Amino acid sequence: MKRGVYVEAEWDPRDPLGEMDFVAEVRREGGFPTVAIAQAWLHEDDCAKVLEGQARHSFVRGIRHKPKPGMMDDPRWRAGYRRLAPFGLHFELQAPRRQLDEAARLARDFPETLIVLNHTGLPLDNELAGWRESMAPLARCQNVAVKISGLGNVTRKRDVVLATLELFGTQRAMFASNFPVDSLRASFSAIFSEFDAITSAFAPAERRALFHDNAVRIYRMENA
Numbered sequence: 001m002k003r004g005v006y007v008e009a010e011w012d013p014r015d016p017l018g019e020m021d022f023v024a025e026v027r028r029e030g031g032f033p034t035v036a037i038a039q040a041w042l043h044e045d046d047c048a049k050v051l052e053g054q055a056r057h058s059f060v061r062g063i064r065h066k067p068k069p070g071m072m073d074d075p076r077w078r079a080g081y082r083r084l085a086p087f088g089l090h091f092e093l094q095a096p097r098r099q100l101d102e103a104a105r106l107a108r109d110f111p112e113t114l115i116v117l118n119h120t121g122l123p124l125d126n127e128l129a130g131w132r133e134s135m136a137p138l139a140r141c142q143n144v145a146v147k148i149s150g151l152g153n154v155t156r157k158r159d160v161v162l163a164t165l166e167l168f169g170t171q172r173a174m175f176a177s178n179f180p181v182d183s184l185r186a187s188f189s190a191i192f193s194e195f196d197a198i199t200s201a202f203a204p205a206e207r208r209a210l211f212h213d214n215a216v217r218i219y220r221m222e223n224a
Helices: 016-030 047-055 075-081 097-109 125-139 157-168 188-198 204-218
Strands: 005-007 035-039 060-065 090-093 115-117 144-148 173-175
Touching: 016 035, 016 047, 047 060, 047 075, 075 097, 097 115, 097 125, 125 144, 125 157, 144 157, 144 204, 157 173, 157 188, 173 204, 188 204
Parallel strands: 005 035, 035 060, 060 090, 090 115, 115 144, 144 173
Antiparallel strands: none
């Protein structure tokens, strides 16, 4: 069965609800994508209204936000974040390694809310040691999963993939394409062939988890 996750594209920051209305229409016409991640600005006055509107779509599983430095510690932003769990939504976080300490505090303070870290924590070739050190506290939070994606600018991809799997294990990690953005660097086939080669020595069950099962479970696609 074909399954896929649409992740918000900030098509118009002034109209986050409109994007999911568009996705709903696409789904009605073709039955795809299976589920979606929507947009909401958690520190804005209309946060509650936007979250309620996004949650009305049965296919919306979470909210993505790219918080500025310090924002995840801000009480106003956290008040919006606190609203996610009652709506049954998880949080998709895109942030560089210098903000991962904030993310770890957020995960510890709100254990009921799942965080999915996007793009492997945005590692850079010239700071992989610091990246790993920043990822470790976040990986110790059992309510955090990671998408291994967005590695187009990384030359030491094998080191990054294996370090991520060592930190998070094979049950809280999943491979993702970041398409169409990553198409600027490589084809879909080339990206997944490299992931396939890096994990070729892993057990079949672990590989199935990384390439399929974890995504189905985390994004609740079993009956979608």
